[in-house]
Amino acid sequence: GAVVSQHPSWVICKSGTSVKIECRSLDFQATTMFWYRQFPKQSLMLMATSNEGSKATYEQGVEKDKFLINHASLTLSTLTVTSAHPEDSSFYICSAADRYEQFFGPGTRLTVL
């Protein structure tokens, strides 16, 4: 399967700061990338769908001004958590999609102090 990387794999930040997470598809061009959030011992919750060159589509209840998504190229999407608070602490996972399936990154553990 295709390889998707995320950077950083974990990050600790202070409340009020912003954190950027990168998602890269390493061996194919992904017109669509997805961002998920996973709480401990729970399933993945889709946050947004990111299409290259256009605005992301956010799921209901996800604040687009708080979770900024940029999909500048066919191999890179970024998620910026702005003015992070402790409740934003979570595991963030991206995926890159071809026509048939999604390939998942290893995730980024965000801890906001």
Place this chain on the structure above:
Amino acid sequence: AQSVSQHNHHVILSEAASLELGCNYSYGGTVNLFWYVQYPGQHLQLLLKYFSGDPLVKGIKGFEAEFIKSKFSFNLRKPSVQWSDTAEYFCAVTSTGGGNKLTFGTGTQLKVEL
């Protein structure tokens, strides 16, 4: 909107026991079905997928799943589990017209004891 339910939240088995994890979905149209596995500390990996054709799908590591359209089910099976199968298993579905947007079930935590 589509939804996916996994009936078993926690399953504990002894090595060599047979496994069946339930997955049901609700959607009236054509679906694509997936099972993913997440080993402790690792990222999601695809176990198997069903798009069309033979409803009995074989995946990696000896897993298989059967799509029963009349029951809206896609249960995961393995005849003999190993300790290394300890992981979280997620059923997921995409629908035609929904693009590649996956809807995940709540997951089943499998623990295999020696």
